[in-house]
Structure formats: C-alpha cells, structure tokens
Amino acid sequence: MKRALDFVLLIVVxxxxxxxxxxxxxxxxxxxxxxxxxxxxxxxxxxxWPHVAETAKAFAYAxxxxxxxxxxxxxxxxxxxxxxxxxxxxxxxxxxxxKVTLYPVILLVFGLGLPAKVAFGTIHxxxxxxxxxxxxxxxxxxxHLKTGRVLxxxxxxxxxxxxxxxALPEIVSGLRIGFSVTLLGVLIGExxxxxxxxxxxxxxAIGVHDVAxxxxxxxxxxxxxVSASAFLLWLDHRLHHRAS
Amino acid sequence: MLRxxxxxxxxxxxxVLCRTGVISKLVLIAPxxxxxxxxxxxxxxxxxxDILESLTxxxxxxxxxxxxxxxxxxxxxxxxxxxxxxxxxxxxxxALPFFAFYPLFIxxxxxxxxxxxxxxxxxxxxxxxxxxxxxxxxxxxxLVRTAxxxxxxxxxxALRVKLPSAIPFLFTGFKLAIAYAFxxxxxxxxxxxxxxxxxxxxxxxxxxxxxxxxxxxxxxxxLVTAVNAVFHTIERRLLRRWGx
Numbered sequence: 001m002k003r004a005l006d007f008v009l010l011i012v013v014x015x016x017x018x019x020x021x022x023x024x025x026x027x028x029x030x031x032x033x034x035x036x037x038x039x040x041x042x043x044x045x046x047x048x049w050p051h052v053a054e055t056a057k058a059f060a061y062a063x064x065x066x067x068x069x070x071x072x073x074x075x076x077x078x079x080x081x082x083x084x085x086x087x088x089x090x091x092x093x094x095x096x097x098x099k100v101t102l103y104p105v106i107l108l109v110f111g112l113g114l115p116a117k118v119a120f121g122t123i124h125x126x127x128x129x130x131x132x133x134x135x136x137x138x139x140x141x142x143x144h145l146k147t148g149r150v151l152x153x154x155x156x157x158x159x160x161x162x163x164x165x166x167a168l169p170e171i172v173s174g175l176r177i178g179f180s181v182t183l184l185g186v187l188i189g190e191x192x193x194x195x196x197x198x199x200x201x202x203x204x205a206i207g208v209h210d211v212a213x214x215x216x217x218x219x220x221x222x223x224x225x226v227s228a229s230a231f232l233l234w235l236d237h238r239l240h241h242r243a244s
Numbered sequence: 245m246l247r248x249x250x251x252x253x254x255x256x257x258x259x260v261l262c263r264t265g266v267i268s269k270l271v272l273i274a275p276x277x278x279x280x281x282x283x284x285x286x287x288x289x290x291x292x293x294d295i296l297e298s299l300t301x302x303x304x305x306x307x308x309x310x311x312x313x314x315x316x317x318x319x320x321x322x323x324x325x326x327x328x329x330x331x332x333x334x335x336x337x338x339a340l341p342f343f344a345f346y347p348l349f350i351x352x353x354x355x356x357x358x359x360x361x362x363x364x365x366x367x368x369x370x371x372x373x374x375x376x377x378x379x380x381x382x383x384x385x386x387l388v389r390t391a392x393x394x395x396x397x398x399x400x401x402a403l404r405v406k407l408p409s410a411i412p413f414l415f416t417g418f419k420l421a422i423a424y425a426f427x428x429x430x431x432x433x434x435x436x437x438x439x440x441x442x443x444x445x446x447x448x449x450x451x452x453x454x455x456x457x458x459x460x461x462x463x464x465x466x467l468v469t470a471v472n473a474v475f476h477t478i479e480r481r482l483l484r485r486w487g488x
Contacts, residue, residue, distance in 0.1 A: 006329035029348050086246045089476065093469045096423035098430040100442065101461050104449040108271045180338045192435060206346065206436075222340060229336030 070129025132174025305364025313372025375417025
C-alpha cells in the first residue's frame with residue numbers, strides 16, 4: 001500500500017517538474033495536461049492505430065527472435081567453460097557498439113520495411129539476453145549438472161530439467177533488459193527509415209515541430225515501457241527471492 | 245588467444261565471402277577494403293574535424309553523466325522509499341527514444357553541440373545512477389554505521405565513506421557511461437546533426453558512398469572496442485585488487 005502511494009507520489013512530482021519546465025520554455029514542450037489529453041485523443045483516433053499495430057508487429061517479431069536466439073546462444077555457450085570465456089568479452093564489446101552505425105548495412109541487406117526494423121530490434125536485444133543466460137548457466141551449481149550426468153539425462157533433458165529452471169531468475173533479468181533495448185531498436189529503426197509505425201509518427205512530428213504529438217507519443221511509449229518493465233521487475237524479484 | 249582466433253576467423257570469412265561475390269559489393273565491401281578506405285580518410289585528414297567534434301561531445305557527455313549520475317544516485321540511495329518507487333522507471337528508462345527530445349534540447353541549448361551532448365548525457369547518466377545504487381548497496385553496513393556514529397551528514401558520508409569503498413563498482417558505471425555516451429552521441433549525430441562522425445556516416449550512406457561509409461564505420465567500431473577493452477581491463481584489475 002505504502003509502495004503504491006510512493007509510486008503515485010513520484011509520478012505527481014514528475015508532473016510538477018514537467019509543468020515547471022513547460023512554464024520555463026513553453027515552445028519546447030507542452031504542459032502535462034495538454035500532452036496527456038493529446039495522447040488520449042491520439043489513442044482514440046483511428047489514424048494512429050495502424051502505426052501502433054505496425055510497431056507492435058515489428059516489436060513482437062524482434063522480441064521473439066532476440067529472446068529465442070539469445071537463449072539458444074547464451075545457453076549453448078554457457079554450457080562449455082572455454083566457449084563462455086571466449087565469447088563473453090566479444091559479446092560485451094558488441095553490446096556497447098553504437099549499433100546505429102550498423103543501420104545502413106541492415107538497410108542494404110534487408111531493404112526498407114518490416115524486415116529491417118525487426119533485424120535492427122533483434123540485434124539490440126539478442127546480446128543482453130545471451131549474456132545473462134550465459135552467465136546464469138556458468139554459475140549453476142556443479143552438483144546439479146553432475147546429478148544430471150549420474151541420472152544419464154540426455155542433452156535435451158538436462159537443458160529442460162536442470163539448466164533452464166536453474167537459470168530462470170537470471171534469464172528473466174536478461175529478458176527485462178532485452179525487452180527495453182529491443183523496443184528502442186525497433187523505434188530507432190522506424191525513426192530513421194520507415195513510412196509507418198510509432199517511430200515514424202515521432203520523426204515526422206519532429207520534422208514539423210509538432211510538439212504536442214511528440215510529447216503525446218513519448219507519454220504513450222513511456223506508459224507501455226514502464227508497465228511492461230514493472231511487471232518483469234516484479235517477476236524478477238519474485239524469482240530471485242524464491243531461488244535464494 | 246582463442247578469442248583473437250575467433251574474431252580473426254570471422255574477419256577472414258567475411259573477406260572471402262565478399263571477394264568471391266557471395267555478398268554483393270553494393271551491400272558490404274571486404275574488410276581489407278574498409279581498412280584501405282579508412283586509411284585514406286585518416287591520411288587525407290578530411291574527417292579530422294568530425295572525429296574531433298564527436299570525441300569532444302562524448303567526453304563532455306561522459307563527464308556530465310558521471311558527476312551527475314553519482315550525485316543523483318547518492319541522493320536516491322539515501323531515501324529507500326524514493327528508491328523503491330523509482331526502480332521500475334530506471335529499469336525501463338532505456339526503452340524510451342530520447343531522440344524525440346532533440347527539438348526540446350535545441351530550444352534549450354541552441355543548435356549544435358549542446359543538444360547532442362544532452363542526448364549523450366541522457367543515455368549515460370542513468371547507467372551511472374544504477375551503478376551508483378548497486379555500488380552503495382554493496383558497502384558493508386559496518387562502514388555506514390561508523391559514518392553515522394561519527395555524525396556525518398549525508399554529503400560528507402557520501403564523499404568520505406561511500407565513495408571510496410564503492411570505487412570498483414562505480415568504475416563499472418563509469419565504463420558503462422562511456423559506452424552509452426558513445427551510443428547516444430553517435431546515434432544523435434546520425435539521425436539529426438549536421439556534423440560529427442555519425443553525420444558523416446549517414447551522409448555517406450545517403451550518397452551511396454560505400455567506401456567512406458564502411459571506412460568510418462570501421463573507425464567507430466575499432467575505436468569503441470579499443471576504449472571498452474581498456475576500461476574492461478582496468479575494471480578487472482580494480483575488482484581483483486579490492487579483494488573479491
């Protein structure tokens with residue numbers, strides 16, 4: 001109860017701060033009330049939904065690929081000590097590359113449209129998921145794996161009954177970060193080269209300096225991102241609690 | 245050693261694929277050609293101004309993120325209630341497309357450096373805040389109690405007790421802030437600046453100047469990887485020396 005109150009309080013403080021910024025620079029950003037009203041009207045208007053659907057579709061594919069690929073990569077690399085040690089620094093440096101610079105390559109390979117956005121979102125998300133999964137598998141208690149060997153479990157059985165359940169809390173942590181950066185990747189992809197999607201709406205609003213639409217889009221994105229992340233955070237805490 | 249072999253193998257494979265024409269020249273040029281183009285760009289000094297500009301932006305952004313992130317992190321950490329409420333926001337922060345704030349920053353800071361640096365700071369500062377929070381979580385409780393036994397105020401406690409004992413973990417934040425500032429600055433330049441490395445890459449892309457584009461991309465990748473590798477090594481040393 002107290003936590004919920006704190007949460008609401010924080011949002012209120014945020015809005016007050018925002019209002020103050022609005023009063024300081026009225027041309028740069030609209031007031032919170034105006035923005036939320038605009039966000040509400042945008043959410044109700046039929047023009048906006050195809051863009052949301054487009055982004056959601058690209059994001060869903062990208063997330064699926066990032067999580068599936070990341071888990072496959074992370075789990076398989078993590079099971080072997082040498083491969084994990086070799087791969088970790090490489091993955092970390094790939095993670096910290098400014099991936100926007102690679103966007104032209106992706107456009108050249110996939111062409112304009114959905115595949116490019118999906119690919120761009122995927123390259124953002126796959127690495128954190130893989131890094132977390134890999135480290136989770138490396139930190140599994142050796143006894144568990146040995147028990148699996150004694151019971152003569154097949155590779156697949158070991159994976160599904162020992163590795164994945166044991167690594168689940170870390171996997172969810174990775175998923176949380178993967179979710180955020182995949183969304184960012186898809187949006188940047190849409191901002192740079194696309195004719196549809198939320199990112200495109202944002203970019204064209206920036207182009208014509210339509211501040212109300214910019215702020216409203218950010219509000220809507222923030223609501224989606226924060227609620228999804230709060231849910232995953234809650235799941236994360238629960239799983240980590242159970243594990244310890 | 246094996247690591248070099250893996251990366252080297254990847255580069256050689258790419259070279260072979262490009263040279264044999266499996267990957268079209270219009271999509272990707274061979275790594276050796278990228279290196280030749282990069283050498284040409286660097287020796288003709290035509291990109292020097294852009295490189296210098298980007299690096300200055302990154303450095304400014306890192307400086308502001310590290311100092312600001314530490315101050316904000318220390319502040320949040322001294323109020324557990326605030327911290328619990330703010331956690332989901334911090335966790336979902338990186339899903340927001342900050343580039344949407346660019347018009348706002350132009351109004352606030354004027355065209356040019358200020359707005360780009362601001363986006364770099366937006367990217368870097370939260371990594372620093374999160375690292376400061378985790379670093380402070382790991383401070384032995386005895387030290388915190390000692391500080392309060394000496395009746396230190398929050399600022400004094402942060403500077404004289406918490407800062408020194410949290411240095412290795414704060415360094416992780418520093419490292420992340422550098423990586424994120426790079427991402428933010430280059431991405432911002434890429435999408436909407438009129439100078440800098442990111443802009444040069446996107447300019448080359450728009451003019452189908454694949455040679456320059458890949459040359460500069462290679463430069464960014466090598467630079468970022470080298471910087472990250474250096475700080476990664478320092479971090480390792482620090483963590484080891486602090487007896488973990």
